[in-house]
Amino acid sequence: MDQPHDYAISVHGLVVSFGAHLVIDNLDLDVRQGEILGIVGASGGGKSVLLRTILGLLPKRSGSIRVLGNDPDAIGIEAMRDVERRWGVLFQQGALFSALTVRQNVEFPMREYLELPDALRTEVAETKLRMVGLAHEDMEKFPAELSGGMTKRVALARSLALEPDIVFLDEPTSGLDPIAAGEFDVLIKTLQRTLGLTVFMVTHDLDSLEAVCDRIAALADGRIVAVGSMTTMLACQHPWVKAYFGGPRARAESKAVAPPPQKP
Numbered sequence: 001m002d003q004p005h006d007y008a009i010s011v012h013g014l015v016v017s018f019g020a021h022l023v024i025d026n027l028d029l030d031v032r033q034g035e036i037l038g039i040v041g042a043s044g045g046g047k048s049v050l051l052r053t054i055l056g057l058l059p060k061r062s063g064s065i066r067v068l069g070n071d072p073d074a075i076g077i078e079a080m081r082d083v084e085r086r087w088g089v090l091f092q093q094g095a096l097f098s099a100l101t102v103r104q105n106v107e108f109p110m111r112e113y114l115e116l117p118d119a120l121r122t123e124v125a126e127t128k129l130r131m132v133g134l135a136h137e138d139m140e141k142f143p144a145e146l147s148g149g150m151t152k153r154v155a156l157a158r159s160l161a162l163e164p165d166i167v168f169l170d171e172p173t174s175g176l177d178p179i180a181a182g183e184f185d186v187l188i189k190t191l192q193r194t195l196g197l198t199v200f201m202v203t204h205d206l207d208s209l210e211a212v213c214d215r216i217a218a219l220a221d222g223r224i225v226a227v228g229s230m231t232t233m234l235a236c237q238h239p240w241v242k243a244y245f246g247g248p249r250a251r252a253e254s255k256a257v258a259p260p261p262q263k264p
Ligand SMILES: Nc1ncnc2c1ncn2[C@@H]1O[C@H](COP(=O)(O)OP(=O)(O)OP(=O)(O)O)[C@@H](O)[C@H]1O
Pocket: 018, 023, 041, 042, 043, 044, 045, 046, 047, 048, 049, 050, 092
């Protein structure tokens, strides 16, 4: 049984709407310390809205959110800045600042939150970039000169700049070919293990869910309708979850977990 302090993020009774458009409707979700939680859900179903609301970038109508034991509503702006320093984000859109080089992009959060000498800040940025597999000659490039996969790696490096406890990744492998996506998955898993990160990862990629996620949470009808392993997803009777995990790859998986056929 999980204890509340085991949770990096706890969301309860969350409601988010835009005018009359209810996007998140009484959502509950606990993210365990140190896990990679994969969030799946229909396009337009509210995954990015959920992520942005947890980050305090969108207002909630009601409900509670605790991040690393803190209630953003209660702790005040200064204390909240300390909490913000403990998370990194790879946004779905607008991953990098186009006017800054790769290295400057990774230095940006450090400029915002830390007072480091220039040389040290540069060194830390270069270390993060090497960690995600960027070559030295790419560090002075501008975002427009990068491939999609490199852009994602730089955005990941930037999310790690402040040595966070939690990283939020919104579709980190979208737009990558399956090999590049697979490599990115391995990178995320390795970083999570070596840095002890908690990872909140929105993804549409069934392979990523299988390969890297400790648990999966399915968002449908504005709520988390199932949370657990792939086996839990396959057993879930919610129509969207059934349709999503009932595709050809998921069927192969369900065969793998089914008992072997009996000999006549
Ligand atoms: N700032 C906003 N103002 C008004 N409506 C918004 C805003 N942000 C999101 N929405 C609406 O909220 C709904 C959920 O959007 P969201 O971006 O969370 O979907 P998603 O699950 O992330 O989809 P995708 O998988 O395509 O990224 C959509 O109907 C979207 O139009």
